[in-house]
Amino acid sequence: MTRYVMGRTAQEHERLRRQAAIWQQATGRLLDVAGLAPGDRCLDVGCGTGAVMQLMAERGGRVTGIDLDAELGEKAAADTGGTFVAANVETDDDAVPAGGFELVYGRLILLHLPDPVAALRRMWRWVAPGGRLVVQDYDMESTEAFPRLPVTAEWRRVFLGAYAAAGRDYRLGTRLPALFAQAGLGAPDLTDVAGRLGTMADTAGMLAATYRSIAPLAIEQGLITADQRDAFLSDIDQAGRDRPEVTMMWPLLIGAVKRR
Numbered sequence: 001m002t003r004y005v006m007g008r009t010a011q012e013h014e015r016l017r018r019q020a021a022i023w024q025q026a027t028g029r030l031l032d033v034a035g036l037a038p039g040d041r042c043l044d045v046g047c048g049t050g051a052v053m054q055l056m057a058e059r060g061g062r063v064t065g066i067d068l069d070a071e072l073g074e075k076a077a078a079d080t081g082g083t084f085v086a087a088n089v090e091t092d093d094d095a096v097p098a099g100g101f102e103l104v105y106g107r108l109i110l111l112h113l114p115d116p117v118a119a120l121r122r123m124w125r126w127v128a129p130g131g132r133l134v135v136q137d138y139d140m141e142s143t144e145a146f147p148r149l150p151v152t153a154e155w156r157r158v159f160l161g162a163y164a165a166a167g168r169d170y171r172l173g174t175r176l177p178a179l180f181a182q183a184g185l186g187a188p189d190l191t192d193v194a195g196r197l198g199t200m201a202d203t204a205g206m207l208a209a210t211y212r213s214i215a216p217l218a219i220e221q222g223l224i225t226a227d228q229r230d231a232f233l234s235d236i237d238q239a240g241r242d243r244p245e246v247t248m249m250w251p252l253l254i255g256a257v258k259r260r
């Protein structure tokens with residue numbers, strides 16, 4: 001099994017909850033545009049804390065989540081009245097029935113996989129005829145302070161650098177149309193771009209949390225030492241207090257929808 005670059009700690013689970021709250025509207029809107037109807041069988045691939053399972057259930061979907069992380073997934077299913085299947089989207093072709101879902105969805109999952117095209121093919125197989133595949137994933141290139149600050153340059157060096165060194169594509173969102181084509185799906189029927197323009201005051205915590213989660217990998221890769229990690233965490237905390245007004249562009253959350 002390939003390594004999940006963000007790790008599996010209680011702090012990372014909490015970060016996922018905060019991140020999901022931020023994108024709740026953008027995802028709800030895309031589920032509506034994609035035509036999720038009451039009674040649809042919905043699959044959330046890489047369901048994490050179940051935030052999207054909740055959005056599906058609120059729209060009358062009958063929800064299944066799959067994830068490698070059974071602790072998160074079992075709780076997600078209990079919270080949303082759905083079903084959970086512990087499975088690896090990199091290898092488990094038959095984790096769920098082929099053609100079994102009117103809606104197959106995945107958010108922030110493909111950019112964690114070394115072979116996102118193979119995962120897309122697998123997810124497409126799970127879509128029922130006439131159903132839809134919906135994917136939302138990041139292009140993290142946009143993540144930057146305006147004006148630029150040394151502390152955000154350091155975040156970019158380490159966070160984006162660790163992703164790239166692990167063979168992951170931190171710009172994957174922008175490549176979704178190309179990946180759909182490579183997976184044999186053809187061009188998406190529609191695409192969507194969601195963004196968030198925040199401030200250092202409301203973003204420093206997320207920059208710290210993402211850096212903290214990837215630090216063990218970045219240390220192994222030789223990108224940072226434990227002392228540099230501690231210095232960054234102190235600097236970003238300071239930036240949140242000293243430069244709260246600085247504008248922060250977040251990663252773009254890019255969506256693509258394809259009807260089968």
Ligand SMILES: C[S@@+](CC[C@H](N)C(=O)[O-])C[C@H]1O[C@@H](n2cnc3c(N)ncnc32)[C@H](O)[C@@H]1O
Binds near residue numbers: 020048050072088109
């Ligand atoms: C960044 S989180 C996103 C969670 C959720 N989709 C959301 O947007 O809130 C990525 C999730 O994918 C799961 N994951 C990573 N690799 C996976 C794999 N190979 N198969 C299934 N799930 C995987 C992780 O356990 C984690 O819960």
